[in-house]
Amino acid sequence: MLEIKNLNVGYGEVQVLWDIDMEVKEGEVVALVGSNGAGKTTLLYTISGLLHPMSGSIRFNGQEIAGLPSEEIVDLGITQVPQGRKLFAGMTVKENILMGAYHRKDKKQIQKDYEFVLELFPRMAERLSQPAGSLSGGEQQMCAVARGLMAAPKLLMIDELSLGLAPIIVENIYEAVSEVIKRGTTVLIVEQDVMLALEQADRAYVLDVGHMRMSGPAKEMMDNPVIKEAYLGL
Amino acid sequence: MNYELGQGLVNVLLLTGTLTLVAVGFSIVWGILNIINIAHGAFIMVGAYVTYWLFTLWGIDPFLSIPISMVLLFIVGYIVQRYLINYVIRAPLLVTFLITFALEIVIINLATVFWKGDFRSVTTAYSGAGFSIGEIQIPYVRLAAFVIALLLTGLLHVYMTYTKQGNAIRATGMDVDAARLQGVKIAHTYALTFALGTALAGAAGSLISVSFPISPTMGGLYTLRAFVICVLGGLGSIPAVIAGSLVFAFIEVFSGVYTPGLKEAIALLVMVLVLIVRPTGIAGKAFYH
Numbered sequence: 001m002l003e004i005k006n007l008n009v010g011y012g013e014v015q016v017l018w019d020i021d022m023e024v025k026e027g028e029v030v031a032l033v034g035s036n037g038a039g040k041t042t043l044l045y046t047i048s049g050l051l052h053p054m055s056g057s058i059r060f061n062g063q064e065i066a067g068l069p070s071e072e073i074v075d076l077g078i079t080q081v082p083q084g085r086k087l088f089a090g091m092t093v094k095e096n097i098l099m100g101a102y103h104r105k106d107k108k109q110i111q112k113d114y115e116f117v118l119e120l121f122p123r124m125a126e127r128l129s130q131p132a133g134s135l136s137g138g139e140q141q142m143c144a145v146a147r148g149l150m151a152a153p154k155l156l157m158i159d160e161l162s163l164g165l166a167p168i169i170v171e172n173i174y175e176a177v178s179e180v181i182k183r184g185t186t187v188l189i190v191e192q193d194v195m196l197a198l199e200q201a202d203r204a205y206v207l208d209v210g211h212m213r214m215s216g217p218a219k220e221m222m223d224n225p226v227i228k229e230a231y232l233g234l
Numbered sequence: 235m236n237y238e239l240g241q242g243l244v245n246v247l248l249l250t251g252t253l254t255l256v257a258v259g260f261s262i263v264w265g266i267l268n269i270i271n272i273a274h275g276a277f278i279m280v281g282a283y284v285t286y287w288l289f290t291l292w293g294i295d296p297f298l299s300i301p302i303s304m305v306l307l308f309i310v311g312y313i314v315q316r317y318l319i320n321y322v323i324r325a326p327l328l329v330t331f332l333i334t335f336a337l338e339i340v341i342i343n344l345a346t347v348f349w350k351g352d353f354r355s356v357t358t359a360y361s362g363a364g365f366s367i368g369e370i371q372i373p374y375v376r377l378a379a380f381v382i383a384l385l386l387t388g389l390l391h392v393y394m395t396y397t398k399q400g401n402a403i404r405a406t407g408m409d410v411d412a413a414r415l416q417g418v419k420i421a422h423t424y425a426l427t428f429a430l431g432t433a434l435a436g437a438a439g440s441l442i443s444v445s446f447p448i449s450p451t452m453g454g455l456y457t458l459r460a461f462v463i464c465v466l467g468g469l470g471s472i473p474a475v476i477a478g479s480l481v482f483a484f485i486e487v488f489s490g491v492y493t494p495g496l497k498e499a500i501a502l503l504v505m506v507l508v509l510i511v512r513p514t515g516i517a518g519k520a521f522y523h
Contacts, residue, residue: 050411074417086412088405090470099405102398103417151416 001026001186002047002078002155007056007066009039009046015054016042017210024155029187031201031218033194033231038207040190041083044157048080049073060155074103077154083163083190085144089133093124096132096143100150109152117146120176138169145173149180156180157188162196174200194231198222206231237369242491244370246483251380252441253463253479254387258472259434260460262390265470266407266427268327269319272334274460275453276341277307277432281439282448283349289356296356296444297378303436311432316425323424338453345450353447361444379441386437390430391472403427407470458498462505468515477516 007020017039024030034040045051047058049070058066065073079100088096097117101110118125121142127135132143141161148156158177162170178200181187191197198204198218206214206227214221221227260274284303288294294302314337322329364373394400406413406423414420438456442448459482467478485504489497508515 048415050414069419070414071417071419074415080415082412082415086409086415088408088412090408091401091404095401099401099413099416102402147416 001028001061002188003057003059004047005057005059007043007046007058008054009042009051009056010054011051015210017046020056020207020212022205022212022215024186024188026186027184028203029181029189029201031197031204032188032190032207033192033197033204034207035231036192037209039210040207041159043207044080044082044159044188044190047073047078047157071103074151077152078157079148079151079153079155080157081144081148081159081161083159085140087132087135087140087143087147090131092129093132093135093143094128097124097146097150100147101152104152110150113150113152117149120149120179121146138165138173141165141169141173142176145176153185155186155188157190159190160192161189162191162193170196194227195222238491240368240370242487244372245487246480248372248376248380249483249487250476250479251383252438252445253459253483254476255383255434255438255441256456257460257463257467257479258387258390258475259431259438260457261464261467261469261475262403262434263428263431264464266403267315267319267323267330267424269323269330269334269428270327270461271428271431272331272457273338273341274334274431274435275455275457276338276345277311277435277453278439278442278456279345279448279450279453280310280341281307281436282443282452283345283439284436285440285443286354286356286448289358296358296440297382300382300437300440303440304433307436308429308433311429312425314432315428316421319428320421320424338457342450342453349450351450353449355447356443358444373445375444379445382437382441386434387472387476390434394472399423399426403430459501462501464515465505466508466515474515481516 002024004020004022007017008015009017020043032040032043042051046053049065049068049072052067056066057064060076060078063076065076088099091099097114101113104110123139124142124146127139132140135143145158145161148158161173177187189197189200198221201218203216204218204221205212214224214226256278260271263269263271263274281303284306285296285299288299288302289296319330319333322333360374364371366372394404402413402418402423403426405416406418406420410420413423463475463478463482465478466481467474467476481504482501485501486497489500493500
């Protein structure tokens with residue numbers, strides 16, 4: 001579904017990602033892990049078209065998307081739940097969630113998806129008319145995931161869902177995500193919390209200061225001594 | 235009731251309407267695009283001349299020319315933002331500030347060349363007419379301008395809150411990258427926002443032309459007023475613009491009665507005080523609702 005080859009990305013003169021190769025197959029859950037500053041968010045921003053690569057290729061269902069404007073990439077079916085939530089703080093929860101469907105025209109299906117995400121996050125249903133900026137951190141993350149789902153993505157990329165949240169809330173939100181995975185959405189999970197990501201994923205990639213160091217089935221990665229030492233503190 | 239006070243309060247109310255329309259376009263452009271549009275008053279001036287020429291050449295009623303003025307300035311504003319300011323929108327505030335400053339000079343120069351520097355006015359058959367409640371005089375044109383100003387401001391509120399494009403504009407103002415991730419076309423949204431600002435300036439110009447004399451340099455005063463109103467009221471919401479306009483109208487009318495000649499100075503002094511006491515403005519910072 002998503003194939004990345006020899007991707008190089010930088011900010012101005014400063015290169016951040018070197019020769020990245022990565023693949024996400026349809027129906028898969030893939031984890032992208034690595035420590036802070038490894039370039040995970042940069043990679044997601046490049047896939048979403050917020051950053052343009054220096055060189056290399058990103059193919060989505062066979063079509064080259066590297067360098068396309070972000071609105072065309074959203075139209076093709078790639079949506080991101082960004083790091084730090086990036087909600088529209090002064091808009092209500094309902095307005096935020098519906099902004100996710102901004103690029104869509106299928107009104108009936110939008111209404112169905114809206115009902116679905118409110119079932120998935122009943123807490124959002126209680127807070128529809130509140131400004132998103134007034135929500136707690138966990139609720140903001142629910143709102144961000146709900147907004148992402150409203151785009152009806154083929155590939156959903158979730159960046160640092162767990163950051164700064166209590167484990168019980170993280171578990172709660174990942175349960176909702178697994179509901180979405182069951183319905184056939186392909187998901188790319190980006191996490192600093194390596195164990196958490198590996199538990200959710202079929203396969204995983206390890207990004208280390210701009211280079212792709214390792215990849216493989218998530219189960220094997222959990223037992224890999226290098227990963228254990230470097231990321232799991234075992 | 236004291237006549238001066240009663241008439242003064244009615245004048246404050248009438249002026250608040252016009253000032254709201256003068257400032258609301260300036261406020262959206264500042265709040266959403268982070269551009270302090272020095273050319274705002276020049277667009278108001280163009281709107282006033284559109285009404286003047288349509289009335290003088292073809293006898294079109296000034297109030298009927300408001301939509302024409304708005305459409306023309308919408309188009310101009312869209313083009314200016316899309317093909318000029320968008321290229322430097324990510325640059326520091328000073329760059330866009332200078333561009334709009336240059337734009338103001340160009341527009342005023344062109345207006346002076348083509349339309350001459352003379353003061354002109356739009357005088358209709360009903361221009362002097364009005365009615366009175368007790369001793370308080372209310373001219374029809376001022377009342378109509380007030381109603382239309384509030385109507386347009388209300389429509390803007392409805393557009394920003396309940397339409398998809400309006401929501402996209404607000405979202406872009408709050409977090410441009412997050413808006414792009416939802417598929418919002420940023421170049422178009424920026425141009426649309428600026429065009430809304432200039433269209434509202436055009437409407438304000440049309441309304442002003444029925445009550446006040448117009449000239450190519452009339453706009454500077456309105457840019458200044460819009461600026462002070464945004465600082466007074468706070469940036470980024472329509473209620474803030476109304477609050478700022480009300481305070482400004484109050485100062486302008488009553489200092490005009492008791493300390494004529496000092497009204498601009500007093501308005502600016504109040505602005506400085508507000509900046510010290512409450513830097514976010516009376517209504518605080520919000521984003522378009």
